[in-house]
Amino acid sequence: MKLKNIDLVANRIKEAIEREEQIILFGDSDMDGVSATVIAKEAISNAAFFLNKKLHISAYFPDRKKEGYGFNENVLDYIIKKYPSKALVITLDCGITNFEEIKKARKKGFEVIIIDHHQPVVDGLPEADIIVDPKQEGDDYPFKDFSNAGLSFKLAEELLGERMPSLLKESLLELTAMATIADMMPEKDENIDYIYQGLSKIENSQRPILKAFFTIFNPEEFNSKKDIIYKINSCFNVANIDSDHVSFLYYVLTETDVEAAKEYAKELLEESNRRHLEIYALFDDAKNVIDSKIGNRIIFEGSPNWSIEYLGAVASKLTLLYNKPVFIYQRYDDFSRGTVRLPKKYDAVKAMESCKQLLKTFGGHPPAAGFTVINSNLDKFKSALIAYFNKVDSE
Ligand SMILES: [Mn+2]
Numbered sequence: 001m002k003l004k005n006i007d008l009v010a011n012r013i014k015e016a017i018e019r020e021e022q023i024i025l026f027g028d029s030d031m032d033g034v035s036a037t038v039i040a041k042e043a044i045s046n047a048a049f050f051l052n053k054k055l056h057i058s059a060y061f062p063d064r065k066k067e068g069y070g071f072n073e074n075v076l077d078y079i080i081k082k083y084p085s086k087a088l089v090i091t092l093d094c095g096i097t098n099f100e101e102i103k104k105a106r107k108k109g110f111e112v113i114i115i116d117h118h119q120p121v122v123d124g125l126p127e128a129d130i131i132v133d134p135k136q137e138g139d140d141y142p143f144k145d146f147s148n149a150g151l152s153f154k155l156a157e158e159l160l161g162e163r164m165p166s167l168l169k170e171s172l173l174e175l176t177a178m179a180t181i182a183d184m185m186p187e188k189d190e191n192i193d194y195i196y197q198g199l200s201k202i203e204n205s206q207r208p209i210l211k212a213f214f215t216i217f218n219p220e221e222f223n224s225k226k227d228i229i230y231k232i233n234s235c236f237n238v239a240n241i242d243s244d245h246v247s248f249l250y251y252v253l254t255e256t257d258v259e260a261a262k263e264y265a266k267e268l269l270e271e272s273n274r275r276h277l278e279i280y281a282l283f284d285d286a287k288n289v290i291d292s293k294i295g296n297r298i299i300f301e302g303s304p305n306w307s308i309e310y311l312g313a314v315a316s317k318l319t320l321l322y323n324k325p326v327f328i329y330q331r332y333d334d335f336s337r338g339t340v341r342l343p344k345k346y347d348a349v350k351a352m353e354s355c356k357q358l359l360k361t362f363g364g365h366p367p368a369a370g371f372t373v374i375n376s377n378l379d380k381f382k383s384a385l386i387a388y389f390n391k392v393d394s395e
Pocket residue numbers: 032033093117147148183
């Protein structure tokens with residue numbers, strides 16, 4: 001059994017390679033999105049090598065701080081300008097909720113493939129040419145909880161089959177394992193295999209940046225190999241995107257020079273330590289505010305000073321501490337951008353769907369999601385959420 005449409009995507013990519021068409025990968029800018037993009041890029045490059053064709057491929061990412069999540073209008077305009085003669089666009093770890101942008105891309109003559117593991121919204125699917133999403137209607141594949149890197153690995157298998165070189169397979173599985181852990185996907189079924197296989201020899205990785213981290217860290221300071229992976233993932237948790245929409249993490253993961261990779265590893269570790277201090281400071285600040293209103297049904301707080309960059313990590317810690325739904329946001333002049341973490345029994349996507357008319361954008365997974373809301377709707381949004389959670393609890 002196969003994921004719905006994965007064979008169609010592989011065939012379309014092979015055709016694009018044969019015809020030497022321009023392929024554009026568009027990944028989300030977190031560890032899973034970038035890993036999914038790197039895996040797709042390396043698998044497609046290999047397929048082109050077997051077909052003895054010159055490959056035209058490039059990869060872009062959204063600037064989460066400036067543009068928000070996903071395949072946004074800004075980046076689309078950039079692509080339209082840069083590729084006037086059109087291309088095959090493949091979105092990874094995003095796209096399934098980008099109705100307008102995908103419509104526009106196709107109107108401009110681009111072909112669009114979505115490979116996304118996020119939950120489609122109830123209204124249906126965007127008008128893409130091909131969609132792979134295990135959570136879409138009609139996908140009977142029994143396992144649903146792949147990371148997007150896992151979906152890219154499935155694509156690699158479909159593209160290369162028996163011809164996938166074993167070293168490439170090992171290397172792609174390492175990224176799949178790390179992204180599965182980073183995206184907090186449930187460790188069951190195929191995810192267990194990916195993690196087991198991916199981590200089994202990761203300390204001797206062929207990927208210079210991974211090897212570099214294992215050289216820097218003293219294994220005695222960690223309880224397990226998995227703890228080292230958590231640490232490396234926290235170092236990879238940088239969303240720096242340059243003005244050409246290329247992600248720093250993408251450079252890092254694809255760096256082939258061993259010395260350059262060592263420098264990257266040191267730089268990332270320093271940056272990660274600095275970020276941890278920021279997260280603790282913000283967490284303390286949020287805790288003070290929340291403790292002054294301890295009877296509240298949900299945690300719904302924001303501030304102009306709470307950087308969206310750190311809010312995901314802070315929200316996770318707050319949910320653990322208070323065991324309540326957490327909606328925290330950075331407030332800008334006209335709108336606020338926030339992050340959501342919920343205790344296990346709730347679903348963030350459903351919660352926001354219940355009042356989506358108040359929101360500019362929202363998306364994510366049941367336990368973790370994000371939103372953008374006009375400031376004049378903040379109070380209404382909060383009331384609607386409280387009503388939603390009261391209703392769910394009474395059912
Ligand atoms: Mn993801």
